[in-house]
Amino acid sequence: MSETTHQGGCHCGAVRYQVALDLEKPALTCNCSICSKLGTMLSFVPPDKFTLERGTAELTDYQFNKHNIHHLFCNKCGVKSFARGTGPDGKPMVAINVRCLDNVDLDKVPTTMFDGRKL
Numbered sequence: 001m002s003e004t005t006h007q008g009g010c011h012c013g014a015v016r017y018q019v020a021l022d023l024e025k026p027a028l029t030c031n032c033s034i035c036s037k038l039g040t041m042l043s044f045v046p047p048d049k050f051t052l053e054r055g056t057a058e059l060t061d062y063q064f065n066k067h068n069i070h071h072l073f074c075n076k077c078g079v080k081s082f083a084r085g086t087g088p089d090g091k092p093m094v095a096i097n098v099r100c101l102d103n104v105d106l107d108k109v110p111t112t113m114f115d116g117r118k119l
């Protein structure tokens with residue numbers, strides 16, 4: 001466990017956040033209908049590890065299927081840099097798109113395949 005603080009956000013810079021997370025923990029790559037199109041790499045954190053610094057006005061909420069997850073994307077550049085939802089244990093969580101963090105060497109982040117298509 002080596003938790004570090006990172007900055008991240010969307011492509012145009014309207015959405016910016018700070019998050020404390022462990023990049024040695026494998027990020028999830030998922031084959032569900034939305035992740036397979038977006039190519040997201042997700043790392044999950046409790047909401048107290050996440051601070052949205054700006055972008056509330058630019059974030060558009062997209063929901064589908066069971067509406068458990070708020071897929072928040074920037075209405076200017078279209079990038080989904082994080083999502084809010086509920087974990088399997090019923091607790092709120094934030095799904096960070098590791099690809100949207102600044103200065104992270106993605107080749108060094110381990111990944112785990114998640115079979116989200118079955119859900």
Ligand SMILES: [Zn+2]
Nearest residue numbers: 010012074077
């Ligand atoms: Zn943007």
